[in-house]
Amino acid sequence: QVQLVESGGGLVQAGGSLRLSCAASGRSFSSYAMGWFRQAPGKEREFVGARSWSGSMPYYADSVKGRFTISRDYAKNTVYLQMTSLKPADTAVYYCAARTHFLVGHIEGEYDYWGQGTQVTVSS
Numbered sequence: 335q336v337q338l339v340e341s342g343g344g345l346v347q348a349g350g351s352l353r354l355s356c357a358a359s360g361r362s363f364s365s366y367a368m369g370w371f372r373q374a375p376g377k378e379r380e381f382v383g384a385r386s387w388s389g390s391m392p393y394y395a396d397s398v399k400g401r402f403t404i405s406r407d408y409a410k411n412t413v414y415l416q417m418t419s420l421k422p423a424d425t426a427v428y429y430c431a432a433r434t435h436f437l438v439g440h441i442e443g444e445y446d447y448w449g450q451g452t453q454v455t456v457s458s
Contacts, residue, residue: 336360336447338430343452346420350456354415356430356449363387367433368413369445370404372426372454379429382415384438393438398424420456427451 342354356368369384385392385404392404403416413430431445439445 338449340449340452374426381440
């Protein structure tokens, strides 16, 4: 059973940084792509970024490009979302997702497994 567990969310001031973690378990993820999505109140869930577990170049939404970075730790089976220069518009619940394909996707329906989400609130 694949499980994804996010952590690291919280309250931060605008301009600050946070690092989200996604601990993956249940199988080998070497052939998977891992994505991050977010959902703000009253809005649809949107793509943030993704990268193949095996190490292809990451792919980011324009709204976070240059500010967010996705990395992974093979030994810990964990994917990270490093967020810098945070803005109030980044406030959302952030979700980690796994796709059973090595190519990254940016559409919600392309992902097969989801975490429970972690809240990020950026104050102005």
